[in-house]
Amino acid sequence: MTDTQQTLLHTPLADLHRECGARMTPFAGYEMPLQFALGVKREHLHTREHAGLFDVSHMGQLMLRGVDADRALEALIPSDIVGLAEGRQRYGLLTNADGGIIDDLMIARHSEGLFLVVNAARKAVDIAHLREHLPTGVSLECLEDRALLALQGPAAEAVLTRLQPAAADMRFMDSQTLEIAGIECIVSRSGYTGEDGYELSIPADRAEALARQLLDFPEVEPIGLGARNSLRLEAGLCLYGNDIDMSTTPLEAGLKWAISPARRPGGARAGGYVGENVIAQQLETGSWSRQRVGLLGEGRAPVREEAPLFSDADAPAGAVTSGVFGPSVDGPVAMGYVDKALAKAGTTVFAEVRGKRLPMTVTRMPFFTPGYKRG
Template sequence: MDDTVRLNRTPLTDLNIALGGKMVNFAGYEMPVQFAPGVMKEHLHTRAKAGLFDVSHMGQVILRPRSGRVEDAALALERLVPVDVLGLKPGRQRYGLFTDEKGGILDDLMFANRGDHLFLVVNAACKAQDVAHLRAHLSDACEIEELTDRGLIALQGPAAESALAKLAPEAADMAFMDLRELSILGISCLVSRSGYSGEDGYEISVPGTHAEALAKALLENPDVQPIGLGARDSLRLEAGLCLYGNDIDRTTTPVAAALEWAVQKVRRTGGARAGGFPGADVVLPEFENGAPTRRVGLAPEGRAPIRGGADLYADEAATTPVGHVTSGGFGPTAEAPVAMGYVPTALATPGTRLWADVRGKRLPVAVATLPFVTPRYKRS
């Protein structure tokens, strides 16, 4: 890592270094890409037991309604996202998207109803622009507070419940997308049963001064190991989850990105709350007519991984690409190369054969159904 670049640190940076993390620049933060076991073993450990991830670089934001009514904060946020915020019950969390005037995706986020305010988690690389976006458009209805003094720990894997329940027994009662305030080691933490690995797990917002103590307590459990960004990426890719800046950005709409499920019916068909978000005149017709391109899974036919950026061709001899790969690598659980990318909607049917250009060589790939591994969220 270039010592001349001054990077931001998280409350867990010192611990990550002490644990032997290989530190890299990620979104302006000093973050561990892997630890001693390496990406493959870290990935498989998370699928088998539990991995602990430092995700404190993510942005945490509170929208506090000026009226005192959380419903008003929900309606305000609906001005910026094509998602049902008003219908979200207290103690529940939902995935959302900020869209622009052309229907492109500015960022994806998680938001939760805390009863008297909304709690948002946004991507690290986008958080400055997201906070500015919120303040520019919602300050009439909400006080916008960026929480800069908290850590965020993701605990993911089938042993996550038992590991956290040893410190906070109530965690075992939570279902996927529940959010509660729990006391852990006497520390008040905001805990959601969620994550970005395709596994059951939790994300824990903790005061920064207590983040290291909490991480160490979790790591005392032999089932829990520290995991770096490398395995976080391969886990989310196998789970068919988008990485902002790779798989979704301002050139992709929710429909093109195969994220129709994230736009609830109340926001897209009839009624007073349908539309009303940036780019609705572009996005809503795509629900009826489709988008010109579509995000798909891609299964290379050989053993060679196909990385993001590779062009895709309709046949081996074609000279004009029809699409491109956005994320790709080897899937340790799938035991095969896996990838995602965009192709014309006419070529998006699973089983369609395409060709990827890898350093001047054409390699066959098949359009595949996402995800590559079955999610194991605790639904009830």
């Protein structure tokens, strides 16, 4: 056994994964299930058609408390946190002085404070960044004793409401504390698949019991990282480290919508966050040179990350950052960065794969219609 294998962390569901026949793999410092008995393609399609249960306990769960904690977080993120209502959640971006993305995260307001979910591979960086910049009077608690489950798919509501009828009243991006099967959980109606569904933050020592109860429903199957990746890519959702990183600004990444109108130039609480100068200039002038786009391939072969992209003039045009065969799209889907002049939907670029140039069409994302419950 290697040192890396010896030092991998495990989630509270590790034993259950093995019992369910998981093929395990290292991911973000954890041993995680790559796939189960169904296999990646059928897990993907099962989630699209019914409901999948994902273990996302490797993600970081944090709580900010204190007077003006929302204003303190707004100094680090170009989102409207002051205006975030209790019981609601918002996607946000921690930015650095160059306007680059330190991490993307979810922020929910609860009566006890701001509940944050951050990426597993960025937990230590995020925590250090927050502790460095948060003022006295605002505390940061790392919720180490909690697991995180995601129940995703069109049958998710029907399943969860059998255990807690109030879950049906939630709409997309609601976040509440609910009792699920007698266990107090922080529940958000959100996810990383493009499907309707929920994420359940739960005490670690109760996670396996709840997971087993959910898996007892015939609509629910355990789903691994492989299908999670193809589901999120079809949904046009970024993976940190692939599609966004410290060198990527929100505008380059196509995440302008994550910069709240109140924080943009001329807004009620414009600026005042780390990286404001760069991001505000890009907002006002449109002065960035590359753009994240969706890419549809031809044939059946997926185009993977790092494949270089070329224009029809045979000039370098960018690179693929994520790519899979999309089971729901029934074809190769990818995202990547191209020269801004090539970012218009319908433009053809060429990916180099094993010495061949394969045509790909720039397209809007997501690659299919999401199933979020907004009403």
